[in-house]
Amino acid sequence: MRKTARLFALLTLFVVLVAALAVATPSQSTQDTYFFAETAEIARPVQGTVQIYGGHVTVSSTIGGDLLVFGGTVAFAGAGRVKGNLFHGAASLQNAEGRVDGRVWSLASPDGALASMGKSAITASLLFVWLIAAVVWTFMSGREVRLSSLEVRASALHCFVLGLVAFTSFVLTAVVFTYLVPYLIGVPLLVALAILATLSKIYGMIAVFHAIGTIVARPRSREQLGKRAWLRGDLAMVVLGVLILGALRFVPVVGTLIWGVASVMGVGVALATKFGRREPWFLEYRSAVA
């Protein structure tokens, strides 16, 4: 418990420092315009970026920068136009076609390329990328991948719940870190967080590939193992998992959902097993017994 208390004390100190910094340095004035759960209209040209979080906003003039919309509804009318990029998630866009000069990014399908190319062709290209990444990683540290794969199969629900919590934590921590960007310390913190999240996602997905391959095609006996020329070993299980999950990804809606669940589970298992090392992240404090 003493270790836990120490950790919480450190965390509290961190937040107090952040708050002190925020008080000491007033927030810098930017050209950004914000709408939080408001009903409003952009009737005059805006030079900077417009950010909308919930509510209903009508854009009937030019936005010089980017437009970010998370939640709520944005309707374009009249001379409404965005000169920068449009980022949106969980939002409803009305009459937005042909009114964005830059790229349109969606939280659901963040790759802008999807809009202009065949989705299936892109999915197949990504499958190839995942295959290469999975093979290279498994070749370098097959044992760790196997250990994490075991964890996926032994406690799938725990991995999923942990993945969900970790994903939410990444988002919230990123939001808090972005608050620190003007104080410079925010940039390295954000980069470190991004690296951790990326590695968790890639490694975790490879562990899930291994788990799926193992569930489907693992040899049931030594005799079967001896007879197989290709379908045995960590590398084969991972390749099989990539192919199965990749094939499922081609199924509209369901495929995306399955891939999303696998991603969340992957992040969970990467953290649950400490990237296959099976070491505790936080040691529990216990007094020595005489």
Added chain:
Amino acid sequence: MTTCDHYLEDPEAHAAHLDTCAECREMFGELDAELELPVRPVQLDALPLAPWEGASHRPWGLVAAAALAALALAATLFLVSGQSPIAGIWRGAASSFSPFEFAWNVANHAGGALRAAPRVFQIAVVISFFAVNTLLFLLLRRAPKGIDA
């Protein structure tokens, strides 16, 4: 006089004690006796297959076949949609970095939004930050369950 305890402490120094003590003689006789252990043949094939058995096998043929199949599928789909396969595959592969680009762009703007947000929203973010990270901390304390491999 040599007692049983003296003998047990240093049998070599008090070797004569065995001639006079029947109890110690019997006890050490049992220790010296050869044991006949029951021999049970181990049926290796009856044991379940361990996860590490055959794990290091590397079927490069399967890897090459799968990679070629994915590449051929992508190229065919790009050709069907009237686009250059090489440029398409390159852009498709590059799009795997798009989520990070998206997150980076949004993160760059979100800090300013947080500062401009109503106080209630800021408090909610801070409370959520603590609640979620505490939950994550508690979940990470659980030991992995998978058996050793």
